[in-house]
Amino acid sequence: MADSLTFEGVVFRYPDTAEPALRELTVSIPGGCKTAVIGHNGSGKSTFFLHAVGILRPQQGRVLQAGIPVSYAKKDLAALRRNVGLVLQDPEQQLILNTPGEDISFGLRGMGMNEAAIKTRCLEMLDLLKLEELKDKPIHQLSLGQKKRTALAGVLAMKPELLLLDEPTSYLDPLSEAQLLAGLESVHKQGTTIVMATHDMNLAYSWADWVIVLDHGACLAAGTPEAVFSGRGGLRALGLELPLIADLWYSLPARYTEGRSVPRSAEAFKTMLNQLLVERTEIPEYGMK
C-alpha cells in the first residue's frame, strides 16, 4: 500500500534552542499499517506528530500526506486535519467541553454536519470506546483512562484516514489499556492507518506491524518489529529496553532459535518453547500452560 505520510529531510529547531529537534528527518509511514514510533525522551516524537498535522512547519525539507506535499494555506490545513487526527499525550489539553457527549459532538458541529448525523456519529463513537454510560458525566469527574478514551473518541469522530497517538497508554492500568487497544483494533480493521508514539517496548513489539526508531531527531531504524528488535546492543545503547519476549528468545542458545521466527506474543513464545522441548528432549509434551 502507498505511504500515508512521508517526511523528506525535515529540519526543525524550536526558537531559542541550540539543537534542532528534527535533523533532516526522512521517514515514511506505510498506509494501512499499525506503526509504533519509539525513542528516548526528547528524541523528537511529539515534534514529528506536530509536523504531521501542520501545527509546526519544516524549516527545511517537506512533509507529504498520501503523496501530496502539505500546503500551509488555512483552508488546506483544515482539510489536512480532517484527514490526519492527532490525540495528544495529555487529554486535559484536548478536552474542551463539559461532558464526553458534548466534546465528541463539538468537532463534528465545526465540520458543518447536521444534528441528526452528529447524534448518530456520537453514539457510534461512545459505543466503540465503551463510553455510553459516561456520555453525560462531567469530564473533570472521569478517570484518566476514561479521559484518554474520550479524547480519542473526539478525534475518531472525524473519521481520519491517519490517526496519530502520542503515548496513548501511558499511566493506564491493564484494563484501561486493553479497552483503548480494543477500540483501536476496530478502527484499524475499518482501514485507518494508526501511528503510536510509545515508551512501552512490549506494546510496540506485540502491537505494531512497523516500528520507527527516532534518535536526536533522526530516523535510526525502520522495519518490522522482528527486524528492529533483533539487534540487542543497538537499542540498549539508546537507552531502550528490548521487549521481554524478544529478550528471552535471544537469550536462548542460537542452536535452538536459528531458522525460527521470533515469537511476537507470550502465547506464540510458549508454543515455540513447547515445540523446542518436544524436539530436543523427545518427550511428548512439556505441558507449559
Ligand SMILES: Nc1ncnc2c1ncn2[C@@H]1O[C@H](COP(=O)(O)OP(=O)(O)OP(=O)(O)O)[C@@H](O)[C@H]1O
Ligand atoms: N516548545 C518547545 N520549545 C523548545 N524546545 C522544545 C519544545 N518542545 C520540545 N522541545 C525540544 O525538542 C526536542 C524534541 O522534543 P519532543 O517533545 O519532540 O521529544 P519526544 O520524543 O516527544 O519526547 P518525550 O518522549 O519526552 O515525550 C527536545 O530536545 C525538547 O527539549
